[in-house]
Amino acid sequence: MGAKPFTNPRGTRDLLGENLVLIKHLERTASMVAAVAGYQEVRTPLFEETRLFKRSLGEASDVVEKEMFSVPRRGSEGAEAMAKGFTFRPEGTASTARAYVQGGFAASAPLQKWFYIGPMFRYERPQKGRERQFNQFGVEAFGAQSASLDSEVVGIAVRFFQELGFDDQLEVRVNSMGDAEDREKWSQVLREFFAEQMQGSSERCADCQSRYTRNVFRLLDCKSTRCIELNEGAPNLFAVMGDAAASHHQQFIACLNNLGLKVIDDPSIVRGLDYYTRTVFEVHYPPLGARSALCGGGRYDGLVEEMGGRPTPGVGFSVGFTPTELALAELNLPAAADLADLRQQLLPQVYGVAVSDEQRDDLFILCEKLRRAGISVELDYRGKSLKAQFKEANRSGARWAIVLGDSENENKQIVLKNMQQKTEQIIAQDDLLAALKDA
């Protein structure tokens, strides 16, 4: 052995075999539910200008403050190089909004419904259900402010989980962040309300103390029991919310009810990213307990303008595959039948066996012929004995073995063996392809 072996970077995985089967199933399920709702796939670059994320997510968001995978721009030095540099996308909404603006859709075709599936990157300490590179499925709809669009987006998220086998305990928790002006007002009254709790002898936890200045809204979803008590009587956003946002929220809930979804008003849902306005929601599966949150999203009516485009409303969500995989494992999902075809693709249909070394070349030629006809064929490359080749054939999961011996080869024939039924027949080599296709 040479040098120390390399290992994958922290928070990443090599996907192969059974894990890859599951990921592929998630991907196809995602694109199916998005496509039937009329959403088009979009593939944006894996990295963008760092400025893009700072602008869209907010300088003070945790993602921007400490979770960005950034690289400096060449030709510049120090802080300027980082400021002008690039960042591996930590989420998908900013990129799609950028693509929307750049593509000139606001003028040509303002209503755009897009989805994406792909890797995202966050530079944080990995733990259960969290990775530095993870796959995400997301949906973004630009150009309409109708509450029915909000509910359509929620419906896609729910459908995704239903297709994966989650039952009707799935629920949608909703809240509203109001419009920008509403949030400004609300943040002021919240600061006033919590001001006395921030005094020296406060019972408030240390985290809340720092949240007070960074993002007051977060005090509301603190999990500390004492803090929850102290949140009693805190001003409600709906008290200061404008009529437009308030009625949008009511319509949104009405639409969800029309879709037959289980809806729960949850004022503690406060998204961490700056761009959310009005609708925010999470899809939960309560049997999962502490990890019941499967997906989050909401409306971002100011984002496109923030990206330099015309004022354009938008709404979307994203699902991380990592927590989804965790949830599926806990629930013994998906059903084996859902994965059967993907698993089948990993197996060869035919395994080629050479009785002795003299037949190996001819066998290889025959196998290649089958492959060119679209039949997957595996065979031995390591000079294994006949017995060992059959062992391999058995282990490979191939339904058929083709066995080439001296006597058959002389007569341009070959043995076709059904591995399950253990039956064999000798057929002409020219008839092999037809025989396999018939079977």
Added chain:
RNA sequence: GUGGGUAUAGCUCAGUUGGUUAGAGCACCAGAUUGUGAUUCUGGGUGUCGGGGGUUCAAGUCCCCUUACUCACCCCA
């Protein structure tokens, strides 16, 4: 960034109050009257005991440092 746990074969793990040549199961490789899969049988250990230092006659075992993994917090998908 902060805290806890773990680290022995490809995998899952044993390894006693420190004591001879470090083990098991699974997996893997080869063979069991020369043209056939399971089971069985036989043979094969594939290892820098994460790395470095220390204590000791003696360290996988005790101490220190370090790295990696993992879980939790923060936050989030």
